[in-house]
Amino acid sequence: MASKPSDMVVSPDEATSGGPMPVKIVVAGGFAVGKTTFIGSISEIEPLTTEAALTKVSEGVDDTSKVATKTSTTVAMDFGRITLGDDLILYLFGTPGQDRFWFMWDELVRGAIGAVVLIDTRRLEECFPAVDYFEENQIPFVVGMNCFDGQATHSPDDVREALAVSPDTPVLLIDARERVSTRDTLLELVQHALVRATA
Amino acid sequence: MSLGDAGDGLRVRPYAITGGRTRAATEVPIEAIVYRTPKGEKAVSSMSLERRQILSILASPQSAAEISARLRLPLGVARVVLGDLVDEGFVALNTRSASGRPDLRLLERVLDGLQAL
Numbered sequence A: 001m002a003s004k005p006s007d008m009v010v011s012p013d014e015a016t017s018g019g020p021m022p023v024k025i026v027v028a029g030g031f032a033v034g035k036t037t038f039i040g041s042i043s044e045i046e047p048l049t050t051e052a053a054l055t056k057v058s059e060g061v062d063d064t065s066k067v068a069t070k071t072s073t074t075v076a077m078d079f080g081r082i083t084l085g086d087d088l089i090l091y092l093f094g095t096p097g098q099d100r101f102w103f104m105w106d107e108l109v110r111g112a113i114g115a116v117v118l119i120d121t122r123r124l125e126e127c128f129p130a131v132d133y134f135e136e137n138q139i140p141f142v143v144g145m146n147c148f149d150g151q152a153t154h155s156p157d158d159v160r161e162a163l164a165v166s167p168d169t170p171v172l173l174i175d176a177r178e179r180v181s182t183r184d185t186l187l188e189l190v191q192h193a194l195v196r197a198t199a
Numbered sequence B: 001m002s003l004g005d006a007g008d009g010l011r012v013r014p015y016a017i018t019g020g021r022t023r024a025a026t027e028v029p030i031e032a033i034v035y036r037t038p039k040g041e042k043a044v045s046s047m048s049l050e051r052r053q054i055l056s057i058l059a060s061p062q063s064a065a066e067i068s069a070r071l072r073l074p075l076g077v078a079r080v081v082l083g084d085l086v087d088e089g090f091v092a093l094n095t096r097s098a099s100g101r102p103d104l105r106l107l108e109r110v111l112d113g114l115q116a117l
Helices: A035-042 A099-109 A121-136 A156-163 A179-198 B038-046 B049-057 B064-070 B075-087 B104-115
Strands: A021-029 A048-059 A068-083 A088-094 A114-119 A141-146 A171-174 B033-036 B091-094
Touching: A021 A035, A021 A099, A021 A121, A021 B104, A035 A068, A035 A088, A035 A114, A035 A179, A048 B064, A048 B075, A068 A099, A068 B064, A088 B104, A099 A121, A114 A121, A114 A179, A121 A141, A121 A156, A141 A156, A141 A179, A156 A171, A171 A179, A179 B104, B033 B038, B038 B049, B049 B064, B049 B075, B064 B075, B075 B091
Parallel strands: A021 A088, A021 A114, A114 A141, A141 A171
Antiparallel strands: A048 A068, A068 A088, B033 B091
16 A cells, blocks of 8 residues: 555544544453453454553662662553554554553543453453443443353343443453454444444 | 663663653654655655664554554654654654544444444
8 A cells, every 4th residue: 555645634533635544442351351362353463562661760679789770661552453444444452451551541542432341250350440440531331241161151231230330331242252253342332332422 | 771771771772762752742642544755755765773664664554553563662662753753744644633532423434344344
């Protein structure tokens, strides 16, 4: 694809340069709950990882070394891409797993369609921070119960009640490995966002 | 902090590319699709390494996140370099300007696109 002979374009919701417009959906959930699997099941590229480097300088605690030591951490975020036509590309961004990287979430959700919160019903509490975050920031979201062994141990209604999310929040049984399941989950989210936008 | 420090320098040194800056004048959203301008196409070979790498992979327009991942540049660094390239007219961005949610029309296009998959 040739690059576009155009000046810088920061357009509203329509691309005026002829290039594709990006939209994004955030994929959240606890550790090892299937975020990358979910993204990879539908992404047209192998999920890529981008790193945000955090560096802080701390004084050495060891008396013999009065030297300041550097510690650095990286926040890895996996993401994928789905081309939805010549002029529209959907990016799926997995959230960094650890709660201490909340500052990245603000960036990730800015302008996003909404979020998919993946849960493992055996470790339900791990998704509470994500649910709280999206509710507080009024981000449309759906809850996807990832059924690892193909069997649901709880009903969506039980989970909705346990999470204390609003009755209109979709809670779905999903299989993060399956493309169709992932696509339907995204469809459900977009529909939910549409309803929210017209409400 | 010394940029020449070995240790975990790999994590730190990339900001040398940006002159230590962690922000550019132009904010580049993580999902913004970046493409070369005609000026950028002409300038590829005369650029410094990182800029040349970025302009080279922009033979196909792609998002800031993809550029960061493919070139193994920390996201923050990539966004500063990209912001500079925008300011200097070598690349341009396709991005939704507002921080608000996508409008109804855009949501419907996404819905149609997903249904067609």
